[in-house]
Amino acid sequence: MKELTYVRADDAASAVATVSADPHARFLGGGTNLVDHLKLGVATPSTLVDVSRLPLDTVEVLEGDRGGLRIGANVRNSDLAAHPVVRSTFPALSRSLLAGASGQIRNQATTGGNLLQRTRCVYFQDVTTPCNKREPGSGCSALEGYGRYNAILGTSADCVATHPSDMAVGLAALDADVVVLGPDGERRVPLADLHRLPGHHPEDDTTLAHGELITAVELRGSELTRHSTYYKARDRASYAFALVSVAGALELDGDVVRDVRIAWGGVAHKPWRATVAEQALRGEVYSEDAVRAAAAEELRAAETGDDNAFKVAMVRNATALVMHQLASKQQHPQQGGTR
Amino acid sequence: MDTSITLTVDGSEHTLDVDTRTTLLDALRERIGATAPKKGCDHGQCGSCTVLLEGRRHLTCLALAVAHDGDEIVTAAGLTGSAADPASRGEDALHPVQQAFLDHDGYQCGYCTPGQICSAVGVLDEAKQGHPSHVTDDLEVGGDVELTDEEIRERMSGNLCRCGAYVGILDAVRQAAGQTPGRGVDPARHTHDHETEGAR
Numbered sequence: 001m002k003e004l005t006y007v008r009a010d011d012a013a014s015a016v017a018t019v020s021a022d023p024h025a026r027f028l029g030g031g032t033n034l035v036d037h038l039k040l041g042v043a044t045p046s047t048l049v050d051v052s053r054l055p056l057d058t059v060e061v062l063e064g065d066r067g068g069l070r071i072g073a074n075v076r077n078s079d080l081a082a083h084p085v086v087r088s089t090f091p092a093l094s095r096s097l098l099a100g101a102s103g104q105i106r107n108q109a110t111t112g113g114n115l116l117q118r119t120r121c122v123y124f125q126d127v128t129t130p131c132n133k134r135e136p137g138s139g140c141s142a143l144e145g146y147g148r149y150n151a152i153l154g155t156s157a158d159c160v161a162t163h164p165s166d167m168a169v170g171l172a173a174l175d176a177d178v179v180v181l182g183p184d185g186e187r188r189v190p191l192a193d194l195h196r197l198p199g200h201h202p203e204d205d206t207t208l209a210h211g212e213l214i215t216a217v218e219l220r221g222s223e224l225t226r227h228s229t230y231y232k233a234r235d236r237a238s239y240a241f242a243l244v245s246v247a248g249a250l251e252l253d254g255d256v257v258r259d260v261r262i263a264w265g266g267v268a269h270k271p272w273r274a275t276v277a278e279q280a281l282r283g284e285v286y287s288e289d290a291v292r293a294a295a296a297e298e299l300r301a302a303e304t305g306d307d308n309a310f311k312v313a314m315v316r317n318a319t320a321l322v323m324h325q326l327a328s329k330q331q332h333p334q335q336g337g338t339r
Numbered sequence: 340m341d342t343s344i345t346l347t348v349d350g351s352e353h354t355l356d357v358d359t360r361t362t363l364l365d366a367l368r369e370r371i372g373a374t375a376p377k378k379g380c381d382h383g384q385c386g387s388c389t390v391l392l393e394g395r396r397h398l399t400c401l402a403l404a405v406a407h408d409g410d411e412i413v414t415a416a417g418l419t420g421s422a423a424d425p426a427s428r429g430e431d432a433l434h435p436v437q438q439a440f441l442d443h444d445g446y447q448c449g450y451c452t453p454g455q456i457c458s459a460v461g462v463l464d465e466a467k468q469g470h471p472s473h474v475t476d477d478l479e480v481g482g483d484v485e486l487t488d489e490e491i492r493e494r495m496s497g498n499l500c501r502c503g504a505y506v507g508i509l510d511a512v513r514q515a516a517g518q519t520p521g522r523g524v525d526p527a528r529h530t531h532d533h534e535t536e537g538a539r
């Protein structure tokens with residue numbers, strides 16, 4: 001590990017100023033991803049600005065008839081999943097958090113750090129192999145290598161990695177906004193625009209500038225968000241990253257789909273909002289066949305190799321499962337549980 | 340770069356100079372001599388380095404010691420007497436979770452055990468606070484969580500055991516949680532345990 005200067009930030013503005021001014025400085029949250037990368041040599045900052053003790057650690061319930069939330073960037077994953085309003089009004093967020101990592105890690109991981117965790121691509125984490133994301137221009141080892149976790153949508157010839165966060169997929173389906181503080185003040189980024197596709201610059205995971213600090217995530221509640229959930233398919237029953245995952249929200253009017261949200265994890269370099277599928281379902285009579293057809297339409301652009309071709313059917317089936325759970329709960333409300 | 344930090348470990352305060360790159364795990368084991376937390380994977384994947392940090396279960400391998408200046412840490416060794424029950428401070432009585440691991444052979448080589456024990460203490464506390472898990476059916480039912488076998492398995496999944504002592508670990512956590520055997524998964528397998536529970 002390289003020599004490091006450690007600074008505990010006093011306030012958000014000075015943290016932003018320090019990191020903005022130094023290309024080799026990085027924010028430190030709970031450390032569950034960044035400290036790992038320090039050990040692996042994947043990250044080699046010279047200064048860490050610890051933002052994990054800034055007072056951005058509360059979940060504020062916003063006024064308004066539907067209820068909304070402002071989630072501080074330092075709220076721990078476990079506390080966020082357990083928050084009563086998250087559980088009642090944004091169940092997809094609770095479910096996506098609880099599907100990730102372990103109890104210990106969720107106590108430690110922050111909301112901001114979770115959003116900005118980096119890919120688990122095995123080559124990205126192994127400094128002895130070429131990787132365009134870690135070392136631009138060195139090549140992509142995953143193209144011809146181990147491909148089980150590779151993306152199937154929005155890939156480029158330079159990178160086929162997937163974004164690993166479960167929470168980000170939940171938030172994508174809930175139309176969250178990310179509040180970001182930069183040297184010139186605050187701005188809001190829709191979650192769907194926070195992460196980017198790899199293109200020719202896989203080294204950039206997000207649209208944030210160096211030194212921009214995530215201070216909060218905002219959510220607006222609705223009938224739709226209330227009827228939301230998350231499903232994760234993985235290689236073991238717990239404590240494993242997603243092969244694919246689906247966050248969904250569905251509001252029915254009788255048999256008709258009044259509104260719907262679908263976000264996919266494990267398929268792309270960012271949480272993938274299945275807007276083509278959503279559009280195909282909105283205003284239609286709900287049926288499992290309609291959901292499968294809509295998912296198939298979204299997946300028409302999928303590109304797969306031998307190792308990850310299974311993801312196409314898996315994400316289509318998972319989408320059908322999630323929508324079925326949400327629909328039957330509205331059609332037969334006496335049966336509880338959206339797991 | 341060296342920095343002076345203070346950590347309270349199992350009730351006693353330690354002030355030490357650490358290189359900023361030192362993990363909390365290395366500071367505890369190599370500098371303070373608190374060797375209950377173990378280095379298994381050193382990458383957050385096994386749970387053997389778990390302690391209670393400011394009262395909550397937490398890994399120490401993916402944490403920098405400097406980032407925890409001023410924090411209070413209880414390791415599995417420090418649970419004895421004091422941390423479990425302030426009234427018994429200084430006594431040698433085992434913490435109910437430690438006792439449960441002994442009662443049920445919740446280990447073989449014992450390497451993962453201190454992490455398992457701290458994690459189990461965290462699980463019991465989180466359940467008391469009503470925290471849901473991935474296998475909780477209804478998110479909207481708040482309050483005390485019933486720790487079924489399925490819940491215990493899921494909540495303890497961040498602690499791996501290379502010896503595969505999971506059956507004993509499950510039995511131990513179940514006892515510490517005050518649950519009767521077999522609820523949630525495969526009740527038939529535990530019928531016998533249930534009948535002999537009082538005799539142990």
Ligand SMILES: Cc1cc2nc3c(=O)[nH]c(=O)nc-3n(C[C@H](O)[C@H](O)[C@H](O)COP(=O)(O)OP(=O)(O)OC[C@H]3O[C@@H](n4cnc5c(N)ncnc54)[C@H](O)[C@@H]3O)c2cc1C
Nearest residue numbers: 029030031032033034100101110112113114116166214383
């Ligand atoms: C064994 C293991 C299993 C895991 N399994 C899963 C899983 O199944 N699903 C899942 O989703 N995740 C999983 N994770 C990943 C885990 O969720 C992330 O490591 C965690 O959420 C990162 O949060 P942190 O606060 O620790 O971030 P850190 O490690 O502190 O930081 C991560 C990144 O975010 C930046 N950063 C931190 N805070 C801010 C901020 N406020 N503003 C701007 N930048 C910031 C840092 O500079 C760094 O680049 C797993 C991790 C491990 C070790």
Ligand code: SF4
Nearest residue numbers: 121131140159160161
């Ligand atoms: S897929 Fe992306 S992260 Fe993985 S080796 Fe290729 S360039 Fe690197």
Ligand code: FES
Nearest residue numbers: 379380381386400
């Ligand atoms: S040593 Fe910390 S999780 Fe394995």
Ligand code: FES
Nearest residue numbers: 447449500501502
């Ligand atoms: S008892 Fe040997 S690793 Fe668990």
